[in-house]
Amino acid sequence: MSQPLLEVEHLRVEIPTRRGVLTALDDVSFAIAPGEVLGVVGESGAGKSLTGAAVIGLLEPPARVAGGRIGFAGRRIDDLADPAMRRLRGKEIGAIFQDPLTSLDPLYTIGSQLAETIRVHLGLGRAGARRRALELLNEVGIPAPERRIDQYPHQFSGGMRQRVVIALALAANPRLVIADEPTTALDVSIQAQIIALLRRLTREHGTAVMLVTHDMGVIAETADRVAVMYAGRIVEIGAVRDVVLRPQHPYTAGLMGAIPVLGARRERLLQIDGAMPRLGAIPGGCAFHPRCAHAFDRCRSERPELLPAGPSAAACWLHAEADHG
Amino acid sequence: MASEAAGQGRRPGVLRRLADSDLFWSFRRSPVTVAAAAVTLLLVLGAVLAPVVAPHNPYDLASLNLLDARNPPAWDESGDWSFPLGTDDQGRDVLSSILYGMRLSLFVGGASVLLALALGVGLGLLAGYAGGWVDMLIMRIADVQLSFPAILVALLVDGVARSLLPHERQGDTALYVVTLAIASSIWVQFARTVRGSTLVERSKEYVQAARIIGVHPVAIAWRHVLPNALGPVLVIATINLALAILTEASLSFLGLGLPATQPSLGTLIRIGDGFIFSGEWRWILLYPAIALAGLTLAINLLGDWLRDALNPKLR
Amino acid sequence: MIAFILRRLVQSVAVMLTVGCIAFLLFRYVGDPVNNMVGQDTSLADRALLRQQLGLTDPAALQFARFLGRAAKGDFGVSYQYARPVGEIIAERLPATLELSIVAALLALAVGVPMGVYTGLHRTGLLSRLVMAFSLIGVSLPTFLIGILLIVVFSVELGWLPSFGRGAVVALGWWTTGLLTASGLKSLILPAITLALFQMTLIMRLVRAEMLEVLRTDYIKFARARGLPNRLVNFGHALKNALVPVITITGLQLGAIIAFAIITETVFQWPGMGFLIVQAIGFADIPVMAAYLMLVAFFFVAINLIVDLLYYAVDPRLRIERGGGAYGL
Numbered sequence A: 001m002s003q004p005l006l007e008v009e010h011l012r013v014e015i016p017t018r019r020g021v022l023t024a025l026d027d028v029s030f031a032i033a034p035g036e037v038l039g040v041v042g043e044s045g046a047g048k049s050l051t052g053a054a055v056i057g058l059l060e061p062p063a064r065v066a067g068g069r070i071g072f073a074g075r076r077i078d079d080l081a082d083p084a085m086r087r088l089r090g091k092e093i094g095a096i097f098q099d100p101l102t103s104l105d106p107l108y109t110i111g112s113q114l115a116e117t118i119r120v121h122l123g124l125g126r127a128g129a130r131r132r133a134l135e136l137l138n139e140v141g142i143p144a145p146e147r148r149i150d151q152y153p154h155q156f157s158g159g160m161r162q163r164v165v166i167a168l169a170l171a172a173n174p175r176l177v178i179a180d181e182p183t184t185a186l187d188v189s190i191q192a193q194i195i196a197l198l199r200r201l202t203r204e205h206g207t208a209v210m211l212v213t214h215d216m217g218v219i220a221e222t223a224d225r226v227a228v229m230y231a232g233r234i235v236e237i238g239a240v241r242d243v244v245l246r247p248q249h250p251y252t253a254g255l256m257g258a259i260p261v262l263g264a265r266r267e268r269l270l271q272i273d274g275a276m277p278r279l280g281a282i283p284g285g286c287a288f289h290p291r292c293a294h295a296f297d298r299c300r301s302e303r304p305e306l307l308p309a310g311p312s313a314a315a316c317w318l319h320a321e322a323d324h325g
Numbered sequence B: 001m002a003s004e005a006a007g008q009g010r011r012p013g014v015l016r017r018l019a020d021s022d023l024f025w026s027f028r029r030s031p032v033t034v035a036a037a038a039v040t041l042l043l044v045l046g047a048v049l050a051p052v053v054a055p056h057n058p059y060d061l062a063s064l065n066l067l068d069a070r071n072p073p074a075w076d077e078s079g080d081w082s083f084p085l086g087t088d089d090q091g092r093d094v095l096s097s098i099l100y101g102m103r104l105s106l107f108v109g110g111a112s113v114l115l116a117l118a119l120g121v122g123l124g125l126l127a128g129y130a131g132g133w134v135d136m137l138i139m140r141i142a143d144v145q146l147s148f149p150a151i152l153v154a155l156l157v158d159g160v161a162r163s164l165l166p167h168e169r170q171g172d173t174a175l176y177v178v179t180l181a182i183a184s185s186i187w188v189q190f191a192r193t194v195r196g197s198t199l200v201e202r203s204k205e206y207v208q209a210a211r212i213i214g215v216h217p218v219a220i221a222w223r224h225v226l227p228n229a230l231g232p233v234l235v236i237a238t239i240n241l242a243l244a245i246l247t248e249a250s251l252s253f254l255g256l257g258l259p260a261t262q263p264s265l266g267t268l269i270r271i272g273d274g275f276i277f278s279g280e281w282r283w284i285l286l287y288p289a290i291a292l293a294g295l296t297l298a299i300n301l302l303g304d305w306l307r308d309a310l311n312p313k314l315r
Numbered sequence C: 001m002i003a004f005i006l007r008r009l010v011q012s013v014a015v016m017l018t019v020g021c022i023a024f025l026l027f028r029y030v031g032d033p034v035n036n037m038v039g040q041d042t043s044l045a046d047r048a049l050l051r052q053q054l055g056l057t058d059p060a061a062l063q064f065a066r067f068l069g070r071a072a073k074g075d076f077g078v079s080y081q082y083a084r085p086v087g088e089i090i091a092e093r094l095p096a097t098l099e100l101s102i103v104a105a106l107l108a109l110a111v112g113v114p115m116g117v118y119t120g121l122h123r124t125g126l127l128s129r130l131v132m133a134f135s136l137i138g139v140s141l142p143t144f145l146i147g148i149l150l151i152v153v154f155s156v157e158l159g160w161l162p163s164f165g166r167g168a169v170v171a172l173g174w175w176t177t178g179l180l181t182a183s184g185l186k187s188l189i190l191p192a193i194t195l196a197l198f199q200m201t202l203i204m205r206l207v208r209a210e211m212l213e214v215l216r217t218d219y220i221k222f223a224r225a226r227g228l229p230n231r232l233v234n235f236g237h238a239l240k241n242a243l244v245p246v247i248t249i250t251g252l253q254l255g256a257i258i259a260f261a262i263i264t265e266t267v268f269q270w271p272g273m274g275f276l277i278v279q280a281i282g283f284a285d286i287p288v289m290a291a292y293l294m295l296v297a298f299f300f301v302a303i304n305l306i307v308d309l310l311y312y313a314v315d316p317r318l319r320i321e322r323g324g325g326a327y328g329l
Helices: A048-055 A082-088 A110-122 A126-139 A158-169 A188-205 A216-222 A240-245 A250-257 A297-301 A317-324 B002-007 B014-020 B022-029 B031-048 B094-130 B132-146 B150-164 B167-202 B205-212 B217-253 B265-273 B286-310 C002-030 C044-053 C060-072 C086-121 C126-140 C143-157 C182-215 C218-225 C230-268 C273-283 C286-314
Strands: A006-017 A020-032 A037-041 A064-072 A093-096 A176-180 A208-212 A225-230 A233-239 A307-309 A312-314 C170-172 C175-177
Touching (some): A006 A048, A020 A064, A037 A048, A037 A216, A048 A176, A093 A158, A110 A126, A110 A158, A126 A158, A158 C218, A176 A188, A188 A208, A208 A216, A233 A240, A307 A317, B022 B031, B094 B167, B094 B265, B094 B286, B132 B167, B132 C002, B150 B217, B150 C002, B150 C230, B150 C273, B150 C286, B167 B205, B167 B217, B205 B217, B217 C143, B217 C230, B265 B286, B286 C126, B286 C143, C002 C286, C086 C126, C086 C273, C086 C286, C143 C230, C218 C230, C230 C273, C230 C286, C273 C286
Parallel strands (some): A037 A208, A176 A208
Antiparallel strands (some): A006 A020, A225 A233, A307 A312, C170 C175
8 A cells, every 4th residue: 555645543532521521532543545435334423423523623622632643645634733724624635514405605605605615725816716616516517507606505406515515525626535424414316426426526536535424335335445433443444345245343244234235135134233332331341242242251341452354454352362262 | 319219119299309300400500590599589588578677667757857868878987777778868778768669679570570471371372272363463463562672662551551540649550550561561472482382282183182072272271281381481481570670670760660659679779860969879879779780680690590491402 | 576575565564554553542542632732611512623623523544544644744743741743842852862872773783793703703711701791781780770870980980971961962954963073972972882782782692692503503614624714714604694693683673772762861861752752651741652652663664674675685595586486475
């Protein structure tokens, strides 16, 4: 692998509350190579979106980075001062949010929102910014952009708005895009189009993507590698093919079982019993052990680290046992 | 605490349940609210018990002595401990006037809020239930009235009532006229809230079922609609109590409220305002003003807390 | 667009008619115009004749129409108290009240909006907390107490500013202004602050609450994620969105200033309409009350109309009609 674009090492995010400090992310490490698509999956509350927010430096107070290091293109960015971080946002790292209906300012035309972003990052004049905005709208597949550019967000459908959001995220041609559940709020029929658009554009521009989703299906068809998160930690990370076909962590296996496969003869979907623990009540040892069918004593007392397991890496004592035994 | 009470297997008493409730918990958590409650309690007690705790009876003209007029407060070198906060130009004890005045202010405030509550809840239920032109009429009146400030409505009702009543009886009727004027300026908020809850409840299935089996509308209103509207109505009542006291004080200050023979805090401040260019404002004006400000500030703080505590979403 | 304005106009006319009806009922039935025009010794026959001449025996609807017609021309009858046409008296007092109200409104906006923005952006700062605590006191203190307090400090103790009256005024046609003389300006300071303070705290709290609300929205987070400078996010996006609901309520509050002027004018013996109406109520001077009611209603309706148009100009969601007639009315 060449020099990674994004390097996250031992990231720890804490949320101080009245009843003590909650650890929302713990020892999260991963890397994204230039042009690579990393999928991040997990149930809601696993810390996927928080990881994305930490990378672009938009954690909402009181949440804060309490440890670890985030590197981007060879320089450390988690300790950057606000103005420096802001120059990175949008220019080097773009972001796409979950809900296109609420991501755009209702009081400005989409053209002026595109133009302000372009002007801030590319230093173009008024006319130049408008030309670039039209190109972008064209590129993301908005029909009749000359007419649409002067319309307000409420005049667009959900799918069209998400195309505008993608155009905004890619306006300055960033090297990395963090897409936080970009299709969750959309109609099922639109979801595939948006994912296809995102995949096409990022491939054309060589943009790396951190694709946060809880939809294993989207990951399987879009991502190069995938990180599976559970209760604030990465429990398995590896190439999509390996993780999907040969999951090493029982939790990943459970998630894979939860994807309906068309034409498969499985009688019913596998299910993981129980629910992910709340932040304040993460059990000791392996956080997954109360729901794990394979749990044994060590899982209850000692926390597993992310270790090589087959072609991937997994945080599970089953593999350590296998190595030893 | 809750599990302890449950563990004893007995239904805890009302006080115990109150002490365990979220409401009480949020109350104890906020020192400002506790202080506001203490101040309110102190002032209300002082007002209610005025005939017992006040050193003098300001209404008893026979006890006034002009030789005691314009005495400064007791800690002043020429002060006198029988008039702790000094006396006015008639020789009336300022502290006693404040206690009796607060009694009137609280009475007018409380009575007008209760009257507005009865009027507003009744009209709100009627509008919500009857619908059609009754609803339309009540709500249009409410809309028009709501676009004017309460003080203006109170002033006009007060003015009309004055024109209708014979001049020589105005002194005796002032208390009721002012109460009516203030009540008619604040009923709208109650009516709108209750109408809203009525519309919501009326569309619910169990209420429709109750209507179909012939439960009397009054019974439905009492059992289903009112309990749901209780929280907001309570918040509106608290916030409006402060507003009503202020409105009464403003009317009295303008000379259109309670007369000097029956002085509320507002009337006392009006009287004190006359001493602004002589040094006596330092007690004749200042202490009634502090009493009024303290009372309304404390009640406002309680109202704010109640609103936040009953609407966790707003926090 | 035109439909929207027409609808608002119809509503305004309806409000004016309602208020006119109340004013008419007051004028015609609460105060008896005849009793107040003639002496004690006028015979019943003369009174009846006068009634007929004045049209008081006509059908109520006709009288109401006549009342409205006269009101539109500024004719509200004769004041019981001054025995002069009400229109004349009010025209003398109007400039004082309007100057005071407008200066107070501008002051309330000029201070309230920036303070609201500041406390919204720096929610936990020391200055914000101080301002918030101060504003609660401002909301709880009645206007007249604030006025008295200012007089005690700045007129009585410090002797810097006059405590009553309007100072020297300059006549510009029928309009008199205190804004052109030093004593007029000095006299305006304390009343304007008194009148503005309550609205100022209200506007500030409202702007702050809306700013906090807007700063939590996705489009603000997205604007930050796009790398826009803070100034552009806070003022270009957050403030503009926060001001949309603020406009409506602020408009209503500014209308209320004219009514609250009643108290301020009494405290400072300001020779405006408020001072006049207090005397009128004490005197049961019904024609003055009826005229004042209609005039204040007119200001309210006019301000509301302007506010609606502003709202319309700011919020594109109202401006652009979607196809398919989603807005039924």
